[in-house]
Amino acid sequence: MNTITIPADTQTPLERVLCYLKGEKPQRVACFPLILNHAARVLGVSIGKYNRDGKIMGKSHVAAFRRYGSDAILIFSTTSTLAEAMGTKMEFFEEDAPQISEPFIKERSDLKKLKVPDFSRDGRLPVYMEATEIAVREVGSEVCVTTVLAGPLTTAAALFPVDQLTRDLIKNKAWVHELMEICTQACMKFIEEILKRKSLPIIVEPIASGSLISPVHFKEFVAPYLKRLSDHVHKTGGGMPAVLHICGKTTPNWKAMLEAEFDMWSLDNVDLGQAKATAGHRVVLVGNVTPANLLKNTPEEIDAEAKVICEKMGDLKGFILGSGCEVPINTPPENVDALISAARKYGRFDN
Amino acid sequence: MPRERGDLLKDLMDAVFLMNEDLAVKAAKEVVAAGYDAYDAINNGLVAGMNKAGVLYEKEEYFVPELLICSDAMYAGLEILRPHIKTDTAVEKHKVVIGVMEGDTHDIGKNLVKIMMDAAGFEMFDLGRNVPLASFVEKAKEVNAELICMSTLMTTTMDGMATVIEMLKEEGIRNSFKVMVGGGPISQGFAKKIGADGYADNATNAVDIAKKLAAKGGSSQGRAK
Numbered sequence: 001m002n003t004i005t006i007p008a009d010t011q012t013p014l015e016r017v018l019c020y021l022k023g024e025k026p027q028r029v030a031c032f033p034l035i036l037n038h039a040a041r042v043l044g045v046s047i048g049k050y051n052r053d054g055k056i057m058g059k060s061h062v063a064a065f066r067r068y069g070s071d072a073i074l075i076f077s078t079t080s081t082l083a084e085a086m087g088t089k090m091e092f093f094e095e096d097a098p099q100i101s102e103p104f105i106k107e108r109s110d111l112k113k114l115k116v117p118d119f120s121r122d123g124r125l126p127v128y129m130e131a132t133e134i135a136v137r138e139v140g141s142e143v144c145v146t147t148v149l150a151g152p153l154t155t156a157a158a159l160f161p162v163d164q165l166t167r168d169l170i171k172n173k174a175w176v177h178e179l180m181e182i183c184t185q186a187c188m189k190f191i192e193e194i195l196k197r198k199s200l201p202i203i204v205e206p207i208a209s210g211s212l213i214s215p216v217h218f219k220e221f222v223a224p225y226l227k228r229l230s231d232h233v234h235k236t237g238g239g240m241p242a243v244l245h246i247c248g249k250t251t252p253n254w255k256a257m258l259e260a261e262f263d264m265w266s267l268d269n270v271d272l273g274q275a276k277a278t279a280g281h282r283v284v285l286v287g288n289v290t291p292a293n294l295l296k297n298t299p300e301e302i303d304a305e306a307k308v309i310c311e312k313m314g315d316l317k318g319f320i321l322g323s324g325c326e327v328p329i330n331t332p333p334e335n336v337d338a339l340i341s342a343a344r345k346y347g348r349f350d351n
Numbered sequence: 352m353p354r355e356r357g358d359l360l361k362d363l364m365d366a367v368f369l370m371n372e373d374l375a376v377k378a379a380k381e382v383v384a385a386g387y388d389a390y391d392a393i394n395n396g397l398v399a400g401m402n403k404a405g406v407l408y409e410k411e412e413y414f415v416p417e418l419l420i421c422s423d424a425m426y427a428g429l430e431i432l433r434p435h436i437k438t439d440t441a442v443e444k445h446k447v448v449i450g451v452m453e454g455d456t457h458d459i460g461k462n463l464v465k466i467m468m469d470a471a472g473f474e475m476f477d478l479g480r481n482v483p484l485a486s487f488v489e490k491a492k493e494v495n496a497e498l499i500c501m502s503t504l505m506t507t508t509m510d511g512m513a514t515v516i517e518m519l520k521e522e523g524i525r526n527s528f529k530v531m532v533g534g535g536p537i538s539q540g541f542a543k544k545i546g547a548d549g550y551a552d553n554a555t556n557a558v559d560i561a562k563k564l565a566a567k568g569g570s571s572q573g574r575a576k
Binding site for chain 2: 091093095096097099100101162163166167169170171210211212213214217248252290291292295296328329330
């Protein structure tokens with residue numbers, strides 16, 4: 001892999017990403033390894049501490065950016081963080097991300113008690129906000145700082161047990177729509193709080209994965225709500241793009257996703273070349289080295305996998321190399337380096 | 352006058368794959384009242400319906416919500432019919448221990464596999480989620496299982512699968528069980544690397560693999576004492 005000379009970067013990560021937004025050619029393809037909880041490893045703090053302390057979370061991401069030079073910072077703890085602020089209880093671990101221990105809604109009538117949270121106080125939202133502020137203050141002039149929030153369906157599935165929620169997509173549609181309405185309002189407020197801090201909101205909706213729900217349910221319970229979120233970013237974001245990440249399989253939902261009018265999709269277990277053919281005219285595509293491979297494979301294998309993805313994308317316009325989903329917490333640093341180097345090697349516009 | 356056996360079987364099958372729990376209950380009660388063979392009604396009614404649902408799942412016409420509601424109907428019918436199975440028609444089932452790795456609480460995938468394997472006639476011992484690794488080994492020994500199925504959605508817990516296989520080796524009982532793995536970050540390559548016998552990427556696929564492994568007889572015969 002060392003036979004090719006790797007051209008030095010001539011743009012800052014922020015300049016590179018801005019090229020995409022302006023529709024200009026960057027010096028090379030940008031690279032978004034989705035470094036989330038892994039940032040704690042770079043600073044050398046426990047995952048437990050990272051998840052509970054805004055200063056540590058912010059500093060972890062600054063450290064990860066300094067170490068790797070990726071083209072985006074993604075402030076994130078779990079996809080249940082918004083639900084947690086709305087009353088869902090979490091279990092915390094020293095060396096892993098928190099997980100849901102008790103969803104807020106036990107009886108469907110609990111929906112009446114559900115409220116849009118107070119972002120200065122509820123759950124760990126202040127942790128997110130502080131981490132976001134630190135990252136923007138310290139490196140916001142060099143790199144695109146983003147804050148990740150779970151979308152309405154994923155938030156709903158963290159408020160009400162997912163097996164019951166999925167059944168209710170069929171059996172209690174009206175109730176699910178009521179729940180989705182409150183979750184959507186909470187997401188809109190989250191977006192405002194993120195934008196206020198000059199960070200870019202990234203909406204993640206893993207529960208809407210094609211591995212879980214049908215395209216029919218996606219159209220009814222996901223796309224219309226996502227559309228409201230992208231509209232909100234467009235209306236209040238001062239030119240910020242609306243960004244969506246959905247894990248797992250998404251191919252059958254691309255048409256509905258297009259109607260939700262996002263500007264950037266981060267995709268996981270799909271053929272990214274096929275995604276380009278369907279959505280490339282409208283959407284910048286981010287992806288999609290297999291996350292488990294980042295953990296288990298060698299840097300040479302990561303390089304080869306990234307090369308194949310770059311080749312599939314053809315002219316590379318509107319493409320950002322990345323990981324399909326979260327970079328596993330214990331990923332060896334040299335594999336993240338290999339992924340970013342691959343963007344320098346195979347993501348060239350000058351040949 | 353009780354309805355024909357064939358009519359009731361069709362109702363049971365339809366009830367399951369068309370997600371109609373009330374119909375499953377009604378038809379099951381009619382089977383019992385008419386004195387028809389409960390075992391036949393389970394296999395050729397409820398289970399046939401669940402298999403049909405599985406086919407739709409394979410074709411990506413059904414997804415998780417549909418399969419779960421189908422299984423609700425199947426289990427509602429089973430609850431009524433099971434007490435009426437005549438002991439001489441009961442068949443020895445392949446025993447399977449299943450669970451989600453320690454440190455992981457995501458269990459939708461595991462639950463779907465359990466449902467489909469249940470319908471396929473395996474006897475399932477479900478350890479639930481966040482299962483201590485040693486429990487897989489202990490339970491498998493205790494119930495004399497043929498298969499151990501492990502699931503995880505997280506990269507931080509996938510290595511627990513390798514640990515369970517190591518535990519089996521250390522106890523000298525690796526060959527007494529077949530080991531199957533699956534879940535989001537798991538791949539055929541990973542399964543091979545850790546020495547698992549099978550990998551499945553969805554619930555219906557898991558049934559096929561389990562049947563193959565059970566047929567190979569990876570079982571309790573010749574277990575080290």
